[in-house]
Amino acid sequence: MQHIIDRFVSYVTIDTESDPNSNTTPSTKKQFDLANKLVDELKAIGMTEVTIDKNGYVMATLPANVKEKVPVIGFVSHYDTTPDFTGKNVKPQIVKNYDGGDIVLNKKQNIVLSPKYFKDMLLYKGQTLITTDGTTLLGADDKAGITEIVTAMEYLVKHPEIKHGKIRVGFTPDEEIGRGAHHFDVKKFGADWAYTMDGSQIGELEYENFNAAGAKITCRGKSVHPGYAKGKMINSMLIANDFINHLPAGEIPQETKGYEGFFHVTGLSGSIEETTVEMIIRDHNAKKFKERKELIGKIAKKINKKFAKQFGADIVEIEVKDQYYNMKEKVKPVFHIVEIAEEAMKQLGIKPIIKPIRGGTDGCQLSYKGLPCPNIFAGGHNFHGKYEYVPVESMVKATEVIVKIAELTALPNYGLKK
Numbered sequence: 001m002q003h004i005i006d007r008f009v010s011y012v013t014i015d016t017e018s019d020p021n022s023n024t025t026p027s028t029k030k031q032f033d034l035a036n037k038l039v040d041e042l043k044a045i046g047m048t049e050v051t052i053d054k055n056g057y058v059m060a061t062l063p064a065n066v067k068e069k070v071p072v073i074g075f076v077s078h079y080d081t082t083p084d085f086t087g088k089n090v091k092p093q094i095v096k097n098y099d100g101g102d103i104v105l106n107k108k109q110n111i112v113l114s115p116k117y118f119k120d121m122l123l124y125k126g127q128t129l130i131t132t133d134g135t136t137l138l139g140a141d142d143k144a145g146i147t148e149i150v151t152a153m154e155y156l157v158k159h160p161e162i163k164h165g166k167i168r169v170g171f172t173p174d175e176e177i178g179r180g181a182h183h184f185d186v187k188k189f190g191a192d193w194a195y196t197m198d199g200s201q202i203g204e205l206e207y208e209n210f211n212a213a214g215a216k217i218t219c220r221g222k223s224v225h226p227g228y229a230k231g232k233m234i235n236s237m238l239i240a241n242d243f244i245n246h247l248p249a250g251e252i253p254q255e256t257k258g259y260e261g262f263f264h265v266t267g268l269s270g271s272i273e274e275t276t277v278e279m280i281i282r283d284h285n286a287k288k289f290k291e292r293k294e295l296i297g298k299i300a301k302k303i304n305k306k307f308a309k310q311f312g313a314d315i316v317e318i319e320v321k322d323q324y325y326n327m328k329e330k331v332k333p334v335f336h337i338v339e340i341a342e343e344a345m346k347q348l349g350i351k352p353i354i355k356p357i358r359g360g361t362d363g364c365q366l367s368y369k370g371l372p373c374p375n376i377f378a379g380g381h382n383f384h385g386k387y388e389y390v391p392v393e394s395m396v397k398a399t400e401v402i403v404k405i406a407e408l409t410a411l412p413n414y415g416l417k418k
């Protein structure tokens with residue numbers, strides 16, 4: 001267990017924060033610090049075909065140790081951390097034999113990680129938790145995933161009696177800014193399917209995510225001296241307000257869960273002459289997703305009609321762009337890849353928690369690039385902030401899941417019944 005802790009700490013203490021305002025890949029140069037270290041480490045544990053490309057994508061191979069033809073599988077994680085919270089000078093705190101009480105992260109600043117607020121903590125009573133010191137994020141998202149993949153590969157190298165096919169590993173930059181899969185060379189990776197190790201709680205297994213679009217609504221107005229405005233002025237901020245009011249009430253992130261989709265206003269800025277509304281649209285169901293996008297158009301049309309005479313042109317203009325799609329479409333035809341992961345967990349005494357992701361993963365982009373790629377827990381909680389923590393036992397279990405998936409894939413019918 002100390003081995004996995006040491007490895008994890010060696011990764012999270014390297015700052016790899018990504019930057020959405022940069023156009024380079026990786027978006028920040030410092031991400032290479034960890035990427036290069038991973039290259040050295042993969043070579044040191046005995047992996048072959050270890051490569052890093054100019055964009056920072058790290059790939060490596062564990063060759064098959066069976067003669068028969070077995071599918072090539074892959075495991076993928078991202079090494080950047082979110083720009084939402086600082087990842088500089090991470091000082092991990094190790095809490096052994098967690099007693100179920102409050103954990104003081106930072107005495108001076110009175111920052112406490114409490115199960116009164118974060119009830120999930122109670123799942124890990126008696127375990128070893130790694131937390132922050134309250135001033136940074138931890139980076140378990142997704143350095144826990146990397147730790148697990150490297151540790152599993154090291155284990156398989158040392159245990160040739162465990163039979164497996166060819167395994168590929170891939171570590172990507174810039175996932176947190178939505179670009180993790182952008183320069184991922186699926187052909188070079190050459191796997192039949194893969195898993196991202198990027199979920200949260202132990203047992204999580206995900207193969208459904210949102211269909212996603214972004215919309216920009218530009219509302220125009222006419223500025224006139226307010227004292228002489230009657231019948232003349234059009235205030236674009238009020239047009240925007242009208243637009244938002246036309247959206248179905250309650251279909252917003254804070255009132256939806258499970259398979260319920262939403263509209264989410266993410267930005268609003270304006271003056272009398274022009275106001276823009278930025279919005280994201282999410283739905284797991286492809287038909288409902290399409291209807292949501294159509295609704296945006298219908299609302300615009302309605303308001304445009306109302307102001308056609310007074311404004312003389314379309315007062316509302318919309319721009320809707322698809323961002324990503326539900327990977328379910330790509331995973332369903334090869335559903336054994338989910339069943340293998342489920343079976344692996346069951347054999348290890350882990351209860352699979354299968355639920356739709358209310359977001360996207362690198363795996364959904366990879367799935368649409370031809371690499372079906374469900375998501376498996378990496379173990380961490382409270383991502384993207386100072387309350388982030390990871391139970392070491394969950395990282396150990398995730399490592400075992402990787403090894404077990406490798407083992408099952410080499411069995412007739414993947415070790416699945418029927």
Ligand SMILES: [Zn+2]
Pocket residue numbers: 078141142175198
């Ligand atoms: Zn992540």
